[in-house]
Amino acid sequence: MLNRAVTVFDEFYNKGFCRSTKSLNALLVAGLIAKDYEEVKRIFMEFPQRYKIDPDLETYNNAIKAFCESGSSNSVYSILVDMKKGGVKPNATTFGTLLAGFYVEEKYEDVGKVLNLMKEYGIPVGVNTYNIRIQTLCILKKSNEAKTLLHGMLSKGINPNSVTYNHLIHGFCKEGNLEEAKSLFNSMVNRGLEPDSNCYFNMVHFLCQGGDFEAALKICKDSMEKKWVPKFSTMKSLVNGLVSISKVEEAKELIKNVKKKFSKNANLWDEIEKGLL
Numbered sequence: 001m002l003n004r005a006v007t008v009f010d011e012f013y014n015k016g017f018c019r020s021t022k023s024l025n026a027l028l029v030a031g032l033i034a035k036d037y038e039e040v041k042r043i044f045m046e047f048p049q050r051y052k053i054d055p056d057l058e059t060y061n062n063a064i065k066a067f068c069e070s071g072s073s074n075s076v077y078s079i080l081v082d083m084k085k086g087g088v089k090p091n092a093t094t095f096g097t098l099l100a101g102f103y104v105e106e107k108y109e110d111v112g113k114v115l116n117l118m119k120e121y122g123i124p125v126g127v128n129t130y131n132i133r134i135q136t137l138c139i140l141k142k143s144n145e146a147k148t149l150l151h152g153m154l155s156k157g158i159n160p161n162s163v164t165y166n167h168l169i170h171g172f173c174k175e176g177n178l179e180e181a182k183s184l185f186n187s188m189v190n191r192g193l194e195p196d197s198n199c200y201f202n203m204v205h206f207l208c209q210g211g212d213f214e215a216a217l218k219i220c221k222d223s224m225e226k227k228w229v230p231k232f233s234t235m236k237s238l239v240n241g242l243v244s245i246s247k248v249e250e251a252k253e254l255i256k257n258v259k260k261k262f263s264k265n266a267n268l269w270d271e272i273e274k275g276l277l
């Protein structure tokens with residue numbers, strides 16, 4: 001698919017059409033979507049010169065993404081030098097991508113270097129930068145380190161948002177630290193931040209997996225108040241769990257509510273309901 005795109009692009013250019021940064025960027029985006037990082041790098045390194053196109057910030061950000069997502073974040077330092085020469089100023093996205101790259105490669109010294117570079121470039125380290133760092137650490141199953149960053153941002157007077165908490169809660173859930181997930185969920189709500197639907201679904205799913213059916217029921221009810229019904233398999237494990245701790249009435253009530261809000265699966269629930277009688 002991408003190869004064809006490149007060929008078409010080449011033909012276009014050879015005929016003198018459409019020599020724009022915009023079409024170059026579109027091609028890079030197509031490469032990123034296809035996760036064809038080598039091709040993105042090749043296009044980025046060859047096309048601007050071959051077709052006399054000036055790369056803009058978007059061009060650089062796309063290329064940097066390809067380097068960072070393919071384990072060569074280190075190459076980005078020289079790209080930053082080129083950007084400076086070309087008078088293109090990086091923005092928070094540029095550095096966010098680079099930070100995520102260095103975290104994934106576990107190059108923590110470089111994380112510090114990038115944060116210093118941001119200062120040099122006058123780009124404030126705000127909530128979005130923290131969120132990228134927290135998300136990456138959570139994916140790497142280092143949720144405790146991510147939580148240290150949460151405390152770091154709070155002590156600097158940077159307010160976390162719901163995205164911050166969603167990442168942390170999912171991270172702790174996946175690591176099986178449900179007490180921490182519950183406590184973060186509560187502090188999030190206490191701060192007046194709204195968990196998103198996935199956050200509710202994750203909590204219910206992992207609390208059921210951990211056998212904490214009462215907590216799962218409470219969160220499930222809150223979620224359904226917002227018309228967000230967890231998927232069938234999650235609901236089924238909650239219902240079965242409630243029955244296993246002799247909360248049959250609660251299980252029946254839950255099924256009644258689901259059928260009311262989610263008529264699509266009503267017949268599936270009829271089966272399970274029959275089993276509870």
Ligand SMILES: *[C@@H]1O[C@H](CO)[C@@H](O)[C@H](O)[C@H]1NC(C)=O
Binds near residue numbers: 058061091092094
């Ligand atoms: C950085 O620049 C890119 C490309 O112009 C843009 O899409 C992105 O939204 C910018 N990021 C921020 C945080 O402003």
